[in-house]
Amino acid sequence: MNLPNKLTVLRICLVPVFMIIMMAPIPFLKDDLVAAGLIGAALFVVTSLTDMLDGKIARKYNLITDFGKFMDPLADKFMVFGALLSIVYRYEAIRPVFIWAAAIVMFRELAVTSIRLVVSGKEGLVVAASWLGKVKTVLQIVCIVTVLVEPALAKVIPFCKWNVLSYVTMAAMLVMTLWSGIDYLKSYWKFIDPTK
Numbered sequence: 001m002n003l004p005n006k007l008t009v010l011r012i013c014l015v016p017v018f019m020i021i022m023m024a025p026i027p028f029l030k031d032d033l034v035a036a037g038l039i040g041a042a043l044f045v046v047t048s049l050t051d052m053l054d055g056k057i058a059r060k061y062n063l064i065t066d067f068g069k070f071m072d073p074l075a076d077k078f079m080v081f082g083a084l085l086s087i088v089y090r091y092e093a094i095r096p097v098f099i100w101a102a103a104i105v106m107f108r109e110l111a112v113t114s115i116r117l118v119v120s121g122k123e124g125l126v127v128a129a130s131w132l133g134k135v136k137t138v139l140q141i142v143c144i145v146t147v148l149v150e151p152a153l154a155k156v157i158p159f160c161k162w163n164v165l166s167y168v169t170m171a172a173m174l175v176m177t178l179w180s181g182i183d184y185l186k187s188y189w190k191f192i193d194p195t196k
Helices: 003-023 033-060 066-090 095-123 131-153 158-162 164-191
Strands: none
Touching: 003 033, 003 066, 033 066, 033 131, 066 095, 066 131, 095 131, 095 164, 131 158, 131 164, 158 164
């Protein structure tokens, strides 16, 4: 278990901690969306930073392992899915719209992961993250953090009480999620043969 792999495992372990903070009936958090959101946002940012760090360390010091190749993208999905589900559960004001955003993100992530599995299994190719995928990931993180902190911002910025920032970042996230997903499908569709 080298350092990048330890960071990946740490990221996986932090996901249920984040979800407990956001969804469990913790006495001082269950009625305080501002406190829960700020603590959740801080934890999510730390979790996201471990994602950036483990990849950089693994590449710089040549610590890339099969475990890391398997677990790192899985940990990313756990992190994002856990946050999306927590937001759908806790944030009633944006739930009717956000639930559709969460579904689109989840479907896209599962579709691209499936494509990667088929291509790597059949052709032995590694489907690297494109620049569109990287921008998509950044916007997912920005959107999640924005949704989590906007109730706190609403205390000092009046228009935030209408969740304006959440909706704007949600729209940006969805555009890049769909764009990058379609790009992956176009690039690798030739490897998915329905007759075989």
